[in-house]
Structures are given as structure tokens and as C-alpha cells.
Amino acid sequence: MGELVLAADLGGTNLRMAAVGPSGEIAERVRRSTPHSDDPMVIVDAIGEMATEIQAAVGAKRLTLAIGVAAPVIMDARNGSVYKAPNLPAINGFNFAGELSKKLGLRVILENDATAAAIGEHWLGAARNVENAICVTLGTGVGGGIILSGQPLRGPDGTAGEIGHICVEPNGHPCGCGSWGCLEQYSSAMAVVRIARELTEEKDRSWPGGMTAEKLYEAAKAGDDIAIEAFRRLGYYLGIVLASLINVVDPDMIVLAGGLSGGWDVFIDETCGQIAKRAFRLPALRAKLVRAELGDDAGILGVARLALETPDQGLLES
Amino acid sequence: MGELVLAADLGGTNLRMAAVGPSGEIAERVRRSTPHSDDPMVIVDAIGEMATEIQAAVGAKRLTLAIGVAAPVIMDARNGSVYKAPNLPAINGFNFAGELSKKLGLRVILENDATAAAIGEHWLGAARNVENAICVTLGTGVGGGIILSGQPLRGPDGTAGEIGHICVEPNGHPCGCGSWGCLEQYSSAMAVVRIARELTEEKDRSWPGGMTAEKLYEAAKAGDDIAIEAFRRLGYYLGIVLASLINVVDPDMIVLAGGLSGGWDVFIDETCGQIAKRAFRLPALRAKLVRAELGDDAGILGVARLALETPDQGLLES
Numbered sequence: 105m106g107e108l109v110l111a112a113d114l115g116g117t118n119l120r121m122a123a124v125g126p127s128g129e130i131a132e133r134v135r136r137s138t139p140h141s142d143d144p145m146v147i148v149d150a151i152g153e154m155a156t157e158i159q160a161a162v163g164a165k166r167l168t169l170a171i172g173v174a175a176p177v178i179m180d181a182r183n184g185s186v187y188k189a190p191n192l193p194a195i196n197g198f199n200f201a202g203e204l205s206k207k208l209g210l211r212v213i214l215e216n217d218a219t220a221a222a223i224g225e226h227w228l229g230a231a232r233n234v235e236n237a238i239c240v241t242l243g244t245g246v247g248g249g250i251i252l253s254g255q256p257l258r259g260p261d262g263t264a265g266e267i268g269h270i271c272v273e274p275n276g277h278p279c280g281c282g283s284w285g286c287l288e289q290y291s292s293a294m295a296v297v298r299i300a301r302e303l304t305e306e307k308d309r310s311w312p313g314g315m316t317a318e319k320l321y322e323a324a325k326a327g328d329d330i331a332i333e334a335f336r337r338l339g340y341y342l343g344i345v346l347a348s349l350i351n352v353v354d355p356d357m358i359v360l361a362g363g364l365s366g367g368w369d370v371f372i373d374e375t376c377g378q379i380a381k382r383a384f385r386l387p388a389l390r391a392k393l394v395r396a397e398l399g400d401d402a403g404i405l406g407v408a409r410l411a412l413e414t415p416d417q418g419l420l421e422s
Numbered sequence: 423m424g425e426l427v428l429a430a431d432l433g434g435t436n437l438r439m440a441a442v443g444p445s446g447e448i449a450e451r452v453r454r455s456t457p458h459s460d461d462p463m464v465i466v467d468a469i470g471e472m473a474t475e476i477q478a479a480v481g482a483k484r485l486t487l488a489i490g491v492a493a494p495v496i497m498d499a500r501n502g503s504v505y506k507a508p509n510l511p512a513i514n515g516f517n518f519a520g521e522l523s524k525k526l527g528l529r530v531i532l533e534n535d536a537t538a539a540a541i542g543e544h545w546l547g548a549a550r551n552v553e554n555a556i557c558v559t560l561g562t563g564v565g566g567g568i569i570l571s572g573q574p575l576r577g578p579d580g581t582a583g584e585i586g587h588i589c590v591e592p593n594g595h596p597c598g599c600g601s602w603g604c605l606e607q608y609s610s611a612m613a614v615v616r617i618a619r620e621l622t623e624e625k626d627r628s629w630p631g632g633m634t635a636e637k638l639y640e641a642a643k644a645g646d647d648i649a650i651e652a653f654r655r656l657g658y659y660l661g662i663v664l665a666s667l668i669n670v671v672d673p674d675m676i677v678l679a680g681g682l683s684g685g686w687d688v689f690i691d692e693t694c695g696q697i698a699k700r701a702f703r704l705p706a707l708r709a710k711l712v713r714a715e716l717g718d719d720a721g722i723l724g725v726a727r728l729a730l731e732t733p734d735q736g737l738l739e740s
Contacts, residue, residue, distance in 0.1 A: 180704060187704050236578060248670070252570065259672020260554060263705045266669040271662045271700065272592065283665065283700035344589045347601065351584040352566070352667075354577020382589065382601035386498060386505050387581045 108162060110155055110171035110210070111408035113217065113400075114138065114147065116191035116244070120400075121154045123162050124408035128228045130401070132161045144198040152207050170211045170414045172407025173204070174220035176247070181262025184214065190280055191244075213410045217241075217403045219256050219265050221361050221396070222249025224406030229397040230359045237357045238349055239396070240267055240342070242364035245280075246288040250353065268292070270348065272341045290341035293317035293364055300334035321367040332370070339371030343378025350383040350391050361396035368395060426480060428473055428489035428528070429726035431535065431718075432456065432465065434509035434562070438718075439472040441480050442726035446546045448719070450479045462516040470525050488529045488732045490725025491522065492538035494565070499580030502532065508598055509562075531728045535559075535721050537574050537583050539679050539714070540567025542724030547715040548677045555675040556667055557714070558585055558660070560682035563598075564606040568671065586610070588666065590659045608659035611635035611682055618652040639685040650688070657689030661696025668701040668709050679714035686713060 108123040108131055119138045123131040134154045139146045151173070159167060177195065178188040184201040201212040215223070222231075222239035231237040235254055241247035248267025250257040257264045268288035269281050276285025277298070289295050296317050304311045307330070323331035346358055360368060372393075379388055396402055426441040426449055437456045441449040452472045457464045469491070477485060495513065496506040502519040519532040533541070540549075540557035549555040553572055559565035566585025568575040575582045586606035587599050594603025595616070607613050614635050622629045625648070641649035664676055678686060690711075697706055714720060 178702060178704070188702070250670070252575070257570070257671070259705065260674060261672050261704050261708055263702055264670060264672040266702065269669040269702070270666040272589070274590065274659070274662055281702065341592070344592055348588040349670075351587040352568070352582060353575070354579050354582035356578060384496060384506070384581055384584065384587070384599065386496070386579050387577065390579055 106166050106168040108166045109168050109408050109411035110158060111404045111411060112151055112154070112171065112173045113220075113403045113407075114151075114173060114175040114192070115217070116176060119147075119150060119154070120404060121151070121158060122404050122408070123158050123167065124405065124412075126412060128405050128408065130404075131166075132158050134158060138192070140194070142194055144195045144200070145203065147192070147195060148200075148204050148207050151204060155208055155210075168411070169209075170213060170411040171204075171208060172213045172215065172220075172409075172411035173201075174215055174217040174403035174407045175200070176217045177214075178266070179214055179216065179262045181258065181260070187261075187263070211414055213407060213414060215407050215410060216247075216249070216262070216265065218247025219249040219258065220404075220406035220410075221247070221398075221402035222251055222265075222359070222406065223256055223409055224398050224402035224404070225359050225361065225396050226251045226254070227409045228405055229402060230394045231357050234357045236353070236355045237359055238267070238346075238353060238355045239359040239361055240346075241362035242291060242293070242342075242360060243362035244293050246292045247362070252353075267345065267349070270345050272344055287341060287345050291338045291345075296320055296334050296338050296364075299337055300330055303330045303333055317364060321370060324370045335370040336374045338364075339374030340378055342371070343375035344382065346375065346391075346393070347379045347382035347388070350379065350387045354387040355391050357392045357394060359394055359396050361402060365395050424484050424486040426484045427486050427726050427729035428476060429722045429729060430469055430472070430489065430491045431538075431721045431725075432469075432491060432493040432510070433535070434494060437465075437468060437472070438722060439469070439476060440722050440726070441476050441485065442723065442730075444730055446723050446726065448722075449484075450476050452476060456510070458512070460512055462513045462518070463521065465510070465513060466518075466522050466525050469522060473526055473528075486729070487527075488531060488729040489522075489526060490531045490533065490538075490727075490729035491519075492533050492535040492721035492725045493518070494535045495532075496584070497532055497534065497580045499576065499578070505579075505581070529732055531725060531732060533725050533728060534565070534567070534580070534583065536565025537567040537576065538722075538724030538728075539565070539716075539720035540569055540583075540677070540724065541574055541727055542716050542720035542722070543677050543679065543714050544569045544572070545727045546723055547720060548712045549675050552675045554671070554673045555677055556585070556664075556671060556673045557677040557679055558664075559680035560609060560611070560660075560678060561680035562611050564610045565680070570671075585663065585667070588663050590662055605659060605663050609656045609663075614638055614652050614656050614682075617655055618648050621648045621651055635682060639688060642688045653688040654692045656682075657692030658696055660689070661693040662700065664693065664709075664711075665697045665700035665706070668697065668705045672705040673709050675710045675712060677712055677714050679720060683713050
């Protein structure tokens with residue numbers, strides 16, 4: 105029986121795969137750019153090639169018959185297909201798990217990437233030994249994963265945990281999801297750049313081309329008033345949503361993950377201030393606000409954990 | 423061994439108690455006005471007298487050694503005391519369960535009233551046979567109870583489920599909880615009267631004294647434009663929060679309870695409209711929006727259920 109599972113993280117930009125052991129040790133990794141094509145089978149084929157590479161490197165006999173795949177999708181848990189994939193439109197409505205399983209001859213465990221990251225952080229990262237944790241991924245968008253009594257909250261459709269689509273401004277900025285004023289429109293990398301541009305235009309200053317959240321972070325650190333205000337607003341809305349979640353969920357811990365969490369020094373005071381002003385005191389005192397520990401590996405480790413939990417039925421045929 | 427449990431609903435206005443059988447049948451009821459005093463023991467004594475009345479009516483031998491109490495409080499589950507009781511300030515910080523247990527010689531199961539109502543509706547009401555339900559109580563304030571995989575969500579402090587304190591307007595009306603713009607300030611009986619008064623003042627019309635949510639409901643039904651708009655706003659904000667909760671929790675059902683739910687015809691279209699516009703389609707299609715079925719008995723039946731689940735250790739001493 106194999107002791108390693110395959111685990112993949114299918115992002116909008118990169119496609120990464122690893123062979124992962126029972127304690128989360130990564131035996132082998134491969135990475136390539138995510139292929140963008142109208143044909144969803146191009147992604148399936150790419151994952152197949154990467155699986156073959158890893159199999160060649162570690163030896164087929166060491167692998168179990170399961171692969172976990174983290175992807176930025178809302179899945180329809182009832183039939184294993186992708187319900188919504190804003191950054192990977194090719195797989196919208198596609199029976200991704202089913203087709204991948206056919207291609208690889210493996211059981212495929214597909215999981216929303218933010219939920220996978222929460223599972224990873226709960227297994228081996230910031231939230232290990234924590235019963236109730238909320239993981240908020242601050243990246244291009246805002247993702248969410250919720251662990252209750254040690255188990256991920258998925259809901260009957262598998263769509264639960266979409267913290268980025270909690271409304272914070274009823275008449276706010278239109279969101280890609282079809283609503284208005286979602287957290288994602290205020291506390292994501294995309295949002296902080298838009299807010300900085302709006303503030304620049306309000307002040308009749310010129311807006312430099314090629315602005316990114318990273319450059320804005322550097323500007324905020326260097327004392328730029330617009331960059332500082334844009335990140336304060338990011339922290340403000342994040343704090344409002346976390347206060348609401350503290351009142352509704354009463355978590356032991358809130359883990360901030362994703363690229364933006366690395367620069368939390370420019371917004372976390374505002375976030376903590378809003379929580380302190382708005383949430384009920386008892387659960388607010390409990391909820392420890394921390395940064396994720398696993399970085400880019402959180403999702404891969406999360407789906408590795410799920411794949412390790414599925415019963416193995418034999419060896420991967422080579 | 424007794425087959426009936428005592429169950430009490432301690433409201434801001436009325437204190438009700440019943441003896442409840444294993445299928446939820448109510449064998450005996452008593453009711454009195456909730457005593458208001460600075461001394462929390464006055465409430466404990468009143469509950470003691472009512473327990474004695476019920477005991478006399480049904481016979482001590484038929485009662486188990488447990489009493490469930492639903493109360494409009496946030497409890498500190500770590501020590502059984504009342505953490506916050508906005509409508510019953512006398513018991514703020516009081517070890518209610520402990521003192522009541524000493525007085526009655528019974529095990530006391532104290533539960534937040536909205537969570538108790540959710541448990542009741544899940545046991546015998548609108549949400550029976552439903553795995554994942556959100557119960558929103560629209561009364562003087564807005565309460566919430568969440569059932570996940572058949573179990574109430576309480577959180578480690580016992581404070582979870584406070585749906586009324588999700589923020590819907592970041593700079594909105596100040597809330598009794600210390601925050602601003604909570605749902606309770608837009609979608610409660612208290613709120614709809616305030617909003618109607620604000621609208622009346624904006625239009626320079628005169629505001630009649632003694633206005634209540636019931637009178638406003640009648641006015642809305644009779645075509646009064648201000649009453650109609652006040653209820654539309656109630657429904658609007660409720661819809662925004664329910665859409666957020668659908669995205670985060672993916673419930674099978676949303677149950678609207680409390681006095682205002684009886685008049686949902688004047689706001690439910692707006693609520694459903696906001697959900698349809700804002701929530702992810704897949705979980706929104708799943709989440710059935712219904713009215714509660716147990717009326718005032720939901721809380722009593724909820725805590726009766728909890729008391730019935732606690733192991734009995736003998737007969738009530740008479």
C-alpha cells in the first residue's frame with residue numbers, strides 16, 4: 105500500500121502538485137503555469153502529465169490511489185462538478201472530478217481552495233489543535249474556510265464558507281458574484297488597488313500605471329497618505345466582517361492567509377480596533393487573530409489531508 | 423423515573439413554564455408576569471414557585487430532575503453565568519443556572535432563547551427532519567439560532583448565533599450591543615417603528631403617539647406609504663443578511679420566527695428579492711425560507727428537548 109498521496113493546487117496562475125506523506129512531509133513537487141484554454145480537458149491533461157512526473161520521481165508503488173485537488177471554485181457537491189470558477193472559466197459547469205478521475209484512474213477529492221487552506225492550517229499550521237477556526241484568505245479576492253469542532257463546514261451543496269461574499273456596504277461596489285458591496289470588493293488585493301485609485305482621483309493626483317497591492321504596501325510603509333488610507337479601509341471592512349463572524353460563530357481562532365496577510369502590519373490595527381468596538385466582548389476576547397503559517401502550501405496540505413483520509417484500495421497502476 | 427421535564431421561557435415581559443413529555447406534549451402550563459427587581463433572586467424565587475405549582479398539578483413523581491430555561495441572554499458557557507441580559511439587567515453577571523439549581527434541587531439547562539427556539543423548531547416545528555437550519559427570531563430585537571448537521575451551534579463560549587448583530591450598515595444606527603448598524607437596528611419591531619418615525623419626520627408629517635409594529639403593520643396593509651416603506655427596509659436588510667448567511671453557511675432552510683414573522687406578507691417579497699439578487703444561486707435555490715410553526719412554544723419546547731436529553735438521576739423530592 106502506498107504511503108504518499110498526490111495533492112494539487114490549481115490556481116488561476118500556477119498549477120502545483122506534490123506527493124505528500126502521512127505527517128504532511130512533501131516528498132516531491134512539480135509546478136507549471138496554469139494552462140488557459142477554452143477546453144477544460146487541457147487542464148485535466150496537464151494534471152495527468154504532472155502526476156506521471158511525480159510517479160516517476162517517487163515510484164508508483166509509494167503512491168495511493170487518491171489525489172486531492174484544491175481549486176478556486178464553488179463546487180456542486182451533489183454531482184462533483186464545478187458550479188462556478190470565476191478565474192478558470194473553462195471549467196465552469198465541467199464535471200472536473202469525474203473527468204480527472206477517468207483520466208488518472210484515481211479517486212479525486214476536489215475542494216474549494218480556501219476551505220483546503222483552512223484544513224491545511226488546522227492540520228499542520230496556525231490552527232493546529234484548535235477546535236473552531238475561521239480562515240480568511242486575502243489574495244486577489246477574499247476566500248474563506250470554516251472549521252467547526254475540528255471539521256470543515258461545507259454545507260449540503262459544498263458552497264459554505266464564502267466569507268468574501270458577506271455584504272459590508274449594501275449599495276457598495278459591484279462584485280463579480282453579481283451582488284454589491286461584498287467584502288471582496290474592499291479587503292482584497294484587487295480592491296485595495298481600486299480604492300487607492302479612487303482616492304487618487306478624488307485628490308486630482310496622477311495615478312501611476314502598473315500599480316499592484318505589493319507596490320501600494322511599499323508606499324504605505326514609506327508614508328504615502330493614500331496608500332495608508334487604502335489599507336486602513338481594507339482593515340476597517342475586514343474588522344467589520346470578523347466582528348460579525350465572531351458574534352455568529354464564536355471561533356477560537358481567526359487565521360489570516362493569502363498574499364496580503366504578509367503585509368498585515370499596515371491594516372491589522374484598524375481590523376483589531378473594529379473588532380474591539382463591534383463584537384461581543386466575551387467571544388472577541390477568545391478569538392485569537394493570527395497569521396497563517398503554511399504559506400502557499402496550505403491548500404496542497406489541506407487536500408493531501410483529505411486524500412490521506414480516503415480509504416486506499418490498492419496500488420497505482422504504472 | 424419521571425417522564426415529564428420542566429421547561430421555562432423567561433422573557434422580558436412574561437415568565438412561562440410547562441411540564442413537557444418525551445414527544446413534546448405539554449401536560450401543564452403556568453404563566454406570570456416577569457418580576458422586575460434589582461435582586462436576581464426574585465426571578466429565581468418566581469421560577470421556584472411556578473415549579474411547585476406544576477409539581478402539585480402533575481404529581482412530583484412524573485417529573486424528572488431537570489429543568490430547561492430559555493432566556494434572552496448571552497451566557498458564559500464556561501461557568502454557567504449570564505454574560506449579558508439586555509432586557510433583564512438584574513441577572514447580568516449572575517450565576518443564574520447555579521442559583522436556580524440550588525433553589526430547585528434540579529439540574530438546570532440554561533439556553534439562549536433564540537437558540538432554544540431553533541432547537542424547538544428543529545425538533546417539532548418547521549425545521550423537523552432538516553439537517554442545517556438558520557432560525558431568525560424577529561421580535562423586539564433580532565435573535566438567531568443555527569442548527570448544523572442536526573446540532574445547535576453554540577461555540578466554545580455559548581455565544582454563537584447572534585445573527586441580529588451582523589453589521590449591515592457600517593456607519594448605521596447605534597446598537598444596544600455597543601456597535602453600529604447591526605441587523606437588529608433595521609429588522610426588528612423596535613427598528614421598524616424608529617424607521618417609520620424617521621420617515622415621518624423627513625416628510626414633516628405628524629407622528630402619532632403610542633405607535634407599535636402591530637399598528638404599523640395594519641397601516642401598511644391599509645396602504646400607508648410610510649408604513650409600507652418602513653417594512654420594505656426591514657425586508658431589504660433582512661434579505662442582505664440572509665444572502666450573506668446563505669453564502670457562508672449553505673443552509674437547507676431559513677425559519678423566520680418571532681412576532682414580526684406573522685406579518686411577513688409586508689416585507690417578504692423584498693427579502694426574497696435581495697436574496698435572489700445577492701446570494702450564490704446554488705445555495706439560494708436550496709435554502710427554503712419558511713415561517714416558524716411553534717409560535718410562543720418554540721423556546722419552551724427547545725429547552726424541554728435539552729432537558730429530556732440530560733440523564734435523569736432520580737425523582738424530584740417533594
